[in-house]
Amino acid sequence: MRASRTPINVAQKGSFRHVDGSLVLIAGPCSAESEEQLLKTAQQLKSIQGISVLRAGIWKSRTRPNSFKGVGTVGLQWLDMVKKETGLRTTCEVANAQHAEEAMKYGVDILSISGRATVNPFAMEEIAAVLKGTNMPVLVNNPVYPDLGLWLGALERLNQADITDLGLINRGFAADEQYPYRNHPRWDYMLQLKDMHPELPILCDAAHIAGRRSLLYPVSQKAVDLGVDGLLFESHMNPSAALSSKQQQLMPQELELLINAIRTKVKLEGTNHLVEQLDDLSQQMDSMDKALVELLLRRREVSQKISLHQMGDVQEGLQQASGWQKELDAWLQRDDYTEMDSSFVKSLKEALQQHRRSPQSGLGSTAVA
Template sequence: MKASRTPINVAQKSSFRHADGKLVLIAGPCSAESEEQMLTTAQQLKAINGITVFRAGIWKSRTRPNSFKGVGTVGLQWLDMVKKETGLRTSCEVANAQHAEEAMKYGADILSISGRATVNPFAMEEIAAALKGTDMPVLVNNPVYPDLRLWLGALERLNHADITDLGVINRGFTADEQYPYRSHPRWDHMLQLQEMHPELPILCDPSHIAGRRSLLYPVSQKAVDLGADGLLFESHMNPAAALSSPQQQLMPQELDLLINAIQTKVKLDGTNKLVEQLDDLSQQMDSVDKALVDLLLRRREVSQKISLHQMGDVQESLQGNRWQQELDTWLQREDYTDMDSSFVKTLMEALQQHRQSAQGIIGSSAVA
């Protein structure tokens, strides 16, 4: 989708692009959970070469209401403590003007705009108004849905409030088919933005794109190879006990190894071609799904033709007996021994119901 080329005013001295070309590295837990968790994780991350910003989720914008929503304002107090104890700059994500005001009140050094706010022009207007008159560095997450105009619109609104220390984050998009990712990276969107505004620093969030540890290296390396200025990682002192997204968080010691592999371009066995292989399998799955839909459509046509020759209760009784025989035959097939029998039964029942529905429609039309 084409987007306008309205100039984006970006500060010459950026918080999100190093003059020497080294990666900007930001890390921290998905969610702030306790004072001990925050400080211990931050102290361990500070020991990793290159990490200069500690981030933590304070407010969690959840799709479902009963999910963990974050600790709120108390987490900002812990974030401030981290800055004072470690000297690391601090960052948190905000989704509305109140969040932005609270984060600035407690001394957050960098604000990250939630992707759920990026899609909402009204929310962006209010956040920009709250930031006007400050020199706050701001990172703008990509909108949840792949719409480059919304991404640019968020940046333009911040520019109108005289915010120029800007960067963007590719953390992945919602898509019809996301496998093998948690959120599809849509590298084409990142590259298009990069081409339109080469002055704009672009960071990548492999944790949210990958959704699991096994994909962190190939996703990170892909982002760096495409010219990303920096990377954001989720790291927790004890990921197994994390209150959110444990599967995509690394212990600081693990993150240290990952960053070293990325910086030295070490070829990790079994990971360099992992994304490509999984993408290929995903495309094969798409082909199978499309073929299945075509077969179901053909099946419907045959079912409707059968209904033209229906024989009332006798035909219905015969079909019921035939269906039971088909089900028994399927369940006894040797090549289906690894398939869940309940799945086979559910599938066959759905097909039988579909057949009866199609024939009922034709039968009613014939009577009418």
């Protein structure tokens, strides 16, 4: 989590922090699908107090090749038309320099750097080169995995191109334990960055963190309570027919109710309690993981010292009486473990045995396992 404290030059009157402290609200469909879909959704969103920017996915970065990849450049033409019809500013996500050039060509007002581009210094340098001299407002999504250095590095590269109208988006991170989120919020990373650079506006993409409608409120409220400057939502005139992420999109009238609930701090105890409880459990697991790794490393150090003494028959006896082996075998004899527990213990036992046999383990063939 450590990262340098290189100063970030941020415009005093930027696009992503309101002077009166009100939230910057950005909403729109996950993907631009048709001119009609985009215009009708935008017209309804315009009537919601506080929404001043329309978002829409133009290029969709997909892991699998046969998934919907977005409509491409034609969607930028629709965005330009919608801006002229509604007066809303527009934003879309870009992942490379070509995307950035095309978006600016069609008058997109704000660029959002894809999390997959944030992790790629080469892509960031190319995007920054395209933006140099433009004064373009830019939001930088967090990298896919929690790495403050990469997040800050993207901002620094944009700064070197004289881009100062900057903001961050916490859209969640990949993690071993995601439930109940689509992407884990890792609020601790966001808060650390906020502490390091209070001048940087931070927005929360509630839709991509929540992944489902039932969690949009508690995720949004948690973000607001932690001091974010704005929120991003996904809204579609007909979510059930959406070509992507239908489960996390709201109809504009539903989104208006959600925003009003956030403004009035209505408490939806069921979901709030679930999120707070899971965040607490996640923190407990992080602490236990750190303690476990530290304990394993300390045990490995002791094991190496024993092997260095080359204790002959005594060493062999110690190996046969391996603490790991005895404890894991004892666990497997218990009758109060589930099949999942048993599978985990067997996998752990096998991994430890392989480590003991490996010359690279540093333990030697006669080391205590």
